Amino acid sequence: MSEPYDALIARAREAHLLESTAEILAWDQETMMPPGGVDHRARQLGLLARLAHERRTAPEIAELLARCDAADLPDEAKADVRELRRSFDRSASVPAELVQERSEVTSRAQHAWARAREDSDFASFRPWLERVLSLERNRAACLGVPDGGELWDALAEDYEPGMRAADLAPLFAPLRERLGAFVQELSEVHGPSNRCNEIEFEIDRQEKFVRRIATAIGFDFSRGRIDRSAHPFCGGSHAGDVRITTRFHRDNVGDALGSTMHECGHGIYEQGLPADRVGTPLGTAVSLGIHESQSRLWENHVGRSAGFWRWCADVATEELGSAAAMLSADDWFGSSNVVRPSLIRVEADEATYNLHVVVRFDLERRLVSGDLEVADLPDAWNAAYREVLGVDVPDDRDGCLQDVHWSCGLVGYFPTYTLGTLYAAQFFAAAERDLGDLEEPFACGDFAPLRDWLRQNVHCHGMRYGAEELCRRATGAGLDAEIFLNYLERKLRPLYGVD
């Protein structure tokens, strides 16, 4: 196309080969690696992080970026250059030693966290968290605080470009208030029964069931796989090799189905990125908020809809056996929509989930600013859960040790879960505006219209547009929390008999 642009892209692709290698090693670490591999794996990942960082920050990149500015490039190539400049500026501001140290420390901190969580022993994890936070503060200082912003913003930029704590506050405040009041209202009436998710089903049958659903909604097994891990996630290397994980409990098929549909949403997004642009911005997901919108959309707007269960109740009977035959589509729909404040974010229902995120956002912002000491985290956590969710935290395992994120150095990440929830509602509403009511095709097991709409309006663009612009182009408006709140109330009020 143009010599500096081609050279820039070739360098980006080489860095991505190393980054995607690290992705496979990280997946392997969670799903396959024996315990004896821990230390060596940390060193492998540290080296790969350093080598990728060297490539992202090589002085030639700055030259090539400047030469690309002078070249007359088409819009798509300009978008590539824009994103590669953003990534170069950020990467180049952090010293290589800090990058490698962070990779090695967090790889070990994750294991410290896993042990601490098992023993509900916050004291043993505390020094690790202090070390990670200190590294993250250093990193934030290198990255630079945006004008009028705070240290937390510099970190959050990794996950959601342009996201500022100060902008999230006005988005999260009504959410917390209106959602909190609504959850309270629901808790005062007799809601649907949870019985579908309390019956015991064999794990092997559950696995066959969720794989069938994954196939039906469009996860492509020739370009991906599903395994088991303690904490479901989506990893892999590129659009041709997407690795998702799920988990099973005998007495909670809803958890396996929800986790699978959620991770499939991430996976279908990755598989829908343009294959010929692997390793370049236009072959890369926009942001974690947009990524999460895809998982939430399939998990909630599809998997917790009445139309879906009109089809899936029969599939459940076929795959799960006679115990499922007693359960009607209404039973499944009801059990999928039980709202009940609880301790664990990843087990939370569609409504209270966002209250868990509100708590984390507030606490990590204070941890980063230094307003909250790590030593005081458990007390602060427990007080927030009492206040926001109305539950008492019995121990740190089910409290501030429940999430892996901070041990991995993922600070500034949590709010993207709620952004994803809001984007999902807005994308789904726009898809129904364009395609008509989707409950009817769902009731026939037809998910292609929705998937194709997402392919065309979200997946195929990669990073061509930022999250906010992508949202405007696909839905006609900027992000609006009202759409999610209205959808939720419209679905749950009749189910709970409250108006």
Add this chain to the structure above:
Amino acid sequence: MSEPYDALIARAREAHLLESTAEILAWDQETMMPPGGVDHRARQLGLLARLAHERRTAPEIAELLARCDAADLPDEAKADVRELRRSFDRSASVPAELVQERSEVTSRAQHAWARAREDSDFASFRPWLERVLSLERNRAACLGVPDGGELWDALAEDYEPGMRAADLAPLFAPLRERLGAFVQELSEVHGPSNRCNEIEFEIDRQEKFVRRIATAIGFDFSRGRIDRSAHPFCGGSHAGDVRITTRFHRDNVGDALGSTMHECGHGIYEQGLPADRVGTPLGTAVSLGIHESQSRLWENHVGRSAGFWRWCADVATEELGSAAAMLSADDWFGSSNVVRPSLIRVEADEATYNLHVVVRFDLERRLVSGDLEVADLPDAWNAAYREVLGVDVPDDRDGCLQDVHWSCGLVGYFPTYTLGTLYAAQFFAAAERDLGDLEEPFACGDFAPLRDWLRQNVHCHGMRYGAEELCRRATGAGLDAEIFLNYLERKLRPLYGVD
């Protein structure tokens, strides 16, 4: 210890981090990767190979080696320096373009081989083999032919340092003659029944069975794992993370057990290398011949012994169920020792296996020297099988297309399989000399004395000694094919009733 030595070791460890990353990706490719990952994986592996090669051949290495020579180092460090010099000299003598071309050509040649084998279509593979051999001849010329040696020797040095075709000939000639005559003699009498390996057992039960045996002989699952693949192999990253694979057929539990014990032998060796020397010569296996001695030893000297089956017949009944209860220790011992000339090396018995290797060694030596044209390979192969094994080859699929090696550029590799067989017999005889008869502990399921002997006499040394010296230190003598032949005849003559 000494600054240049420490710097040299740090560089070796960094190269090994990249090489061991490639090992994990290669394992993943065979066991886990979806089809959509093929192209991207090839690019990842290509980049890792280039980066590792750059580190192995950096000009600073030559300087550090020279400074190490001038330093007063202890013997162990001297052994590290000796091996790093050998590796540097060899790597640096081959131009980077040839390394890269070889990687690309063999990657594509493997695919061409797989297709050709499927269709039994040698003609389509012929140009690929010609190209690979031409590259290997170029590579051999760069590496340099040892004094008085031949081109083949320069290649074989990669797999078995110091191995020369001219030295193998006097080792292989009596083997071929005496073994050929012995196999002929056995074929004229009514041998033991193969029925244990013809009964159908459920795959899940076979898997539980072979995992129990793997644990019993000492494969450490906290530092390794076993998966399934079409062609069993041992891979992984270092002593703390060893990945072996095996395979299952409903009607051949002997194949699963033999494959598992074989790969466990490789794996127990890797797990026995000194963990604090990962990525350095003293933490690395000596040679492929010594590696193969460990797999053959567990597969044959343990897994095909009468003592082992006195214990294992009961384990088989417990794990495989009632169909196995009819089978006695003698039945299992007999079926494990059926000798029958056949077409496929990897399915061959303990005796005829080495005749397959003799054929390959002779043919590839002639291919490298130019004495045999690739076009004439199928005829030469078939004639050799008729002459050496007494079998008619019906098609190239089961003839000269059966092995992947040559398509990968592994020329000079095959003889290490038979060297391993001979070393195994000699190590086993020395272990019995030191420990007394081992059939008794085997009959009690006790494999620790043998394993500990191997740890102390073979595994713990890494590359401190070359293969020949290691053999002398452990057994008191240089490699002697008689020991293997005597062992085999001593076991099989009574079983076959021939004296």
